[in-house]
Amino acid sequence: MKNFGKRxxxxxxxxxxxxxxxxxxxxxxxxxxxxxxxxxxxEARRQSDTEGIFTIxxxxxxLPLPEEFRVLPFLVYDEGENGEKNLRCTACGICSKxxxxxxxxxxxATDPATGKPSPHPAEFHIxxxxxxxxxxxxxxxxxxxxxxxxDFELSGYTRxxxxxxxxxxxxxxxxxxxxxxxxxxxxxxxARAEKAKPKA
Amino acid sequence: MTEATLINPLDTLVDQFPSGWVKKDERPGYxxxxxxxxxxxxxxxxxxxxxxxxxxxxxxASDYLAEGKFDVVYYAYKTIGxxxxxxxxxxxxxxxxxxxxxxxxxxxxxxxREVWDLMGIRFxxxxxxxxxxxxxxxxxxxLRKDWKEPFYEEDVKPYKSRWPEGKPVNxxxxxxxxxNVQYPTGFDPERWVPEAETLLYSGLxxxxxxxxxxxxxxxxxxxxxxxxxxxxxRMVVSLQGEKIVDLKPVMGYLHRNHEKIAERNTxxxxxxxxxxxxxxxxxxxxxxxxxxxxxxxxLQVPERADYIRVLMAELTRIMNHFxxxxxxxxxxxxYFTASLYAIEERELILDIFEEISGSRMMCNYFRFGGVVRDxxxxxxxxxxxxxxxxxxxxxxQFDAYLTNNEILRTRCEGVGVLTADQAIxxxxxxxxxxxxxxxxxxxxxxxxxxxxxxxxxVITGNHGDIYDRYLVRVAEIKESIKIVKQLLRDIPSGPIxxxxxxxxxxxxxxxxxxxxxxxxxxxxxxxxxxxxxxxERYHVRAPTFINLTSLAPMSRGExxxxxxVILGAIDIVLGEVDR
Ligand code: SF4
Ligand code: SF4
Numbered sequence: 001m002k003n004f005g006k007r008x009x010x011x012x013x014x015x016x017x018x019x020x021x022x023x024x025x026x027x028x029x030x031x032x033x034x035x036x037x038x039x040x041x042x043e044a045r046r047q048s049d050t051e052g053i054f055t056i057x058x059x060x061x062x063l064p065l066p067e068e069f070r071v072l073p074f075l076v077y078d079e080g081e082n083g084e085k086n087l088r089c090t091a092c093g094i095c096s097k098x099x100x101x102x103x104x105x106x107x108x109a110t111d112p113a114t115g116k117p118s119p120h121p122a123e124f125h126i127x128x129x130x131x132x133x134x135x136x137x138x139x140x141x142x143x144x145x146x147x148x149x150x151d152f153e154l155s156g157y158t159r160x161x162x163x164x165x166x167x168x169x170x171x172x173x174x175x176x177x178x179x180x181x182x183x184x185x186x187x188x189x190x191a192r193a194e195k196a197k198p199k200a
Numbered sequence: 201m202t203e204a205t206l207i208n209p210l211d212t213l214v215d216q217f218p219s220g221w222v223k224k225d226e227r228p229g230y231x232x233x234x235x236x237x238x239x240x241x242x243x244x245x246x247x248x249x250x251x252x253x254x255x256x257x258x259x260x261a262s263d264y265l266a267e268g269k270f271d272v273v274y275y276a277y278k279t280i281g282x283x284x285x286x287x288x289x290x291x292x293x294x295x296x297x298x299x300x301x302x303x304x305x306x307x308x309x310x311x312x313r314e315v316w317d318l319m320g321i322r323f324x325x326x327x328x329x330x331x332x333x334x335x336x337x338x339x340x341x342x343l344r345k346d347w348k349e350p351f352y353e354e355d356v357k358p359y360k361s362r363w364p365e366g367k368p369v370n371x372x373x374x375x376x377x378x379x380n381v382q383y384p385t386g387f388d389p390e391r392w393v394p395e396a397e398t399l400l401y402s403g404l405x406x407x408x409x410x411x412x413x414x415x416x417x418x419x420x421x422x423x424x425x426x427x428x429x430x431x432x433x434r435m436v437v438s439l440q441g442e443k444i445v446d447l448k449p450v451m452g453y454l455h456r457n458h459e460k461i462a463e464r465n466t467x468x469x470x471x472x473x474x475x476x477x478x479x480x481x482x483x484x485x486x487x488x489x490x491x492x493x494x495x496x497x498x499l500q501v502p503e504r505a506d507y508i509r510v511l512m513a514e515l516t517r518i519m520n521h522f523x524x525x526x527x528x529x530x531x532x533x534x535y536f537t538a539s540l541y542a543i544e545e546r547e548l549i550l551d552i553f554e555e556i557s558g559s560r561m562m563c564n565y566f567r568f569g570g571v572v573r574d575x576x577x578x579x580x581x582x583x584x585x586x587x588x589x590x591x592x593x594x595x596x597q598f599d600a601y602l603t604n605n606e607i608l609r610t611r612c613e614g615v616g617v618l619t620a621d622q623a624i625x626x627x628x629x630x631x632x633x634x635x636x637x638x639x640x641x642x643x644x645x646x647x648x649x650x651x652x653x654x655x656x657x658v659i660t661g662n663h664g665d666i667y668d669r670y671l672v673r674v675a676e677i678k679e680s681i682k683i684v685k686q687l688l689r690d691i692p693s694g695p696i697x698x699x700x701x702x703x704x705x706x707x708x709x710x711x712x713x714x715x716x717x718x719x720x721x722x723x724x725x726x727x728x729x730x731x732x733x734x735x736e737r738y739h740v741r742a743p744t745f746i747n748l749t750s751l752a753p754m755s756r757g758e759x760x761x762x763x764x765v766i767l768g769a770i771d772i773v774l775g776e777v778d779r
Contacts, residue, residue, distance in 0.1 A: 004638050009604035016601040017537060046551060048585040054544050066551075068558035068573070093363035098703040100469035102359050105366030117364065125368035134472035139572065140703040148558070164368045 027052030032196045067181050070135045075170045076177050088145035090119035095146050096138035103130035118142035129163045142186045207306040229710020232286025235301040240299050252278045253285045255304035261319045262728050262737035265345040268293050282644035300326035307627025310749050318343040333452035336396030338383040350381050356734040369628050404438045405446035408482030431774030442759050447752045454778035462738040467705050472564040478776040479561050481520050483512040486566035492714025493568050496707050504694040505570035506650045511687045514680040519546040520719035521673040524771040531768030587684045614666035616766035618752040626750040629743050635672045636664035642717035643705025656683050666769040720744050744772040
């Protein structure tokens with residue numbers, strides 16, 4: 001067989017292409033319909049022993065996103081008992097300082113009574129056209145207040161609409177965060193509980 | 201070469217020259233030698249011919265505005281391995297002229313042009329000193345410290361306008377035509393004719409009319425918009441019939457002055473920017489940058505982090521070489537079949553990158569002192585399956601598919617030949633250099649991280665043609681598999697980051713150069729720190745940019761159809777070439 005390849009190089013090449021071609025049909029026949037558009041089918045097609053058709057047909061099919069997948073940050077809020085939204089952000093400014101393309105703008109709130117800065121953002125803006133999805137803001141926020149999202153389908157119909165997101169678009173509940181990053185959320189909650197302990 | 205090449209003579213180097221020619225660079229944190237500019241040529245010739253520093257890897261410059269001078273920095277190596285010879289020439293800012301080393305080291309050609317373009321240092325005796333990255337009508341030299349970009353806000357990040365009273369400005373609304381946009385004196389856009397095009401065409405070698413075949417001479421512009429150029433890249437070719445007489449590459453269409461951006465950034469902020477140089481090898485880029493900064497900081501990386509780093513770098517190499525080989529076939533006209541076969545494994549590797557780093561291509565995975573997060577056992581298992589099963593199978597298939605294919609061999613063998621001497625002189629790196637028979641691999645020549653413990657061979661070719669470059673790449677995948685297997689066997693448990701995660705790192709003043717053997721060649725970062733949170737100077741030794749120096753010598757005398765393949769075999773990524 002080896003020598004065949006050496007003597008008839010082009011034939012051997014065509015053999016590989018033919019093999020690929022017929023293999024796609026054989027695999028499809030053997031595996032049946034569930035190979036496409038099902039979660040298991042997609043999962044099976046990205047294992048290292050997969051054969052046959054390899055492509056995931058987006059948007060009908062979607063690759064599962066790993067937990068660490070990151071696009072665009074959002075601000076996490078805790079849901080209070082009466083439905084109030086308690087932002088975790090303290091307007092400390094670390095995320096805006098670490099952001100490489102400098103696309104985070106934070107306006108720190110002032111306490112109306114004293115006129116002193118208070119630990120809340122009055123305004124929080126992220127220019128998503130400039131954000132490079134690096135994840136630094138989420139990585140270095142000391143209050144677990146800003147996290148990277150999983151939603152990557154962000155195209156719009158117009159160029160003019162503002163891509164500078166304000167608090168209204170950026171705020172998302174902690175339950176959402178837990179749903180997209182369960183392991184991270186659990187780990188951080190445990191660390192916070194640990195920290196709170198000695199004081200109590 | 202004399203005996204001196206075998207011993208390390210750098211300690212006594214100063215005494216070998218008449219006094220006043222060379223002195224040690226004794227600024228704290230700096231190393232190497234400072235050479236008087238009148239004697240630079242003499243010095244470089246002696247170093248090359250008598251000391252064996254035959255490989256001029258990097259030329260750059262940094263601007264010391266406060267002291268009113270430029271340092272032109274050279275890194276030379278021996279291709280037999282060993283540490284660098286660093287030498288510098290200091291020139292006053294108002295008289296920025298340095299003798300060109302192109303006659304001694306042809307590989308300095310594009311790099312000197314880059315320094316001229318971005319820093320405004322003139323190289324006397326350079327055969328073709330034109331701008332290379334900026335457009336020809338550009339005013340000023342952007343890497344000078346006193347040059348400001350149109351959207352200039354402050355010298356360094358973080359900008360004060362972002363916090364605590366940050367009011368967003370829509371990027372569309374910002375006006376680039378503010379104070380610091382400069383025009384040449386007497387500039388009138390209506391009447392302006394760029395002379396650079398004329399210079400470019402007149403710089404091409406021409407031949408006289410060929411009586412025998414009655415062929416005409418023709419100048420052809422391939423690109424900038426051309427499917428074969430892997431991006432926006434232009435080759436100006438003078439032809440005699442079908443034969444290439446001369447070729448000049450034109451680049452910079454994707455230039456964004458990465459280095460200027462980086463000098464505004466803090467050290468950490470540069471990490472995700474390095475991903476965007478060569479977007480197919482972001483892990484290797486991260487690696488080189490982390491090494492350069494860690495060298496300055498004196499950081500020791502934990503064992504496990506080192507293993508993970510090398511693991512990622514080798515996976516990157518595997519996937520890059522698959523990609524390069526697949527697209528080489530595209531350039532040969534095999535349309536997409538081969539490249540689609542080749543990128544299946546790449547997708548599987550990208551799945552792994554996505555799982556550990558959060559992004560398939562813009563990994564941003566390395567931090568100073570380690571990596572950002574640990575690799576789980578499931579991921580290691582996936583890598584295990586890939587290197588023990590899938591990739592070896594694919595390589596066998598590739599072998600049957602390509603290696604003995606007569607069409608491939610006819611088109612690749614003996615085309616685009618570079619001899620070993622040429623390859624060294626032209627400062628090529630990576631598979632190109634090794635395919636010409638030079639066993640130079642940074643992983644062996646100047647081991648970093650844990651490569652000194654790993655067993656692998658440096659692959660070389662014999663003929664220096666495109667076919668050998670293909671063979672070298674495939675064989676390097678096999679070596680990388682070997683390395684990954686060793687890493688999976690030995691990877692220890694333990695921390696993955698030295699110290700606590702910190703968004704501001706303290707980098708002591710000094711200079712450093714970190715380099716890795718990236719898939720495309722030596723990837724290096726030259727960093728100067730002045731102790732502040734931002735680098736004073738940041739330079740990328742981009743392997744594909746320097747490898748392009750060899751494009752013209754390789755193409756002369758070949759057919760015009762082959763130049764596409766020759767370019768494909770260099771394996772360029774314009775994000776890195778143009779920076
Ligand atoms: S780092 Fe966290 S807490 Fe501080 S301003 Fe940013 S989001 Fe708010
Ligand atoms: S992901 Fe990176 S670029 Fe985007 S806002 Fe966060 S720090 Fe800035």
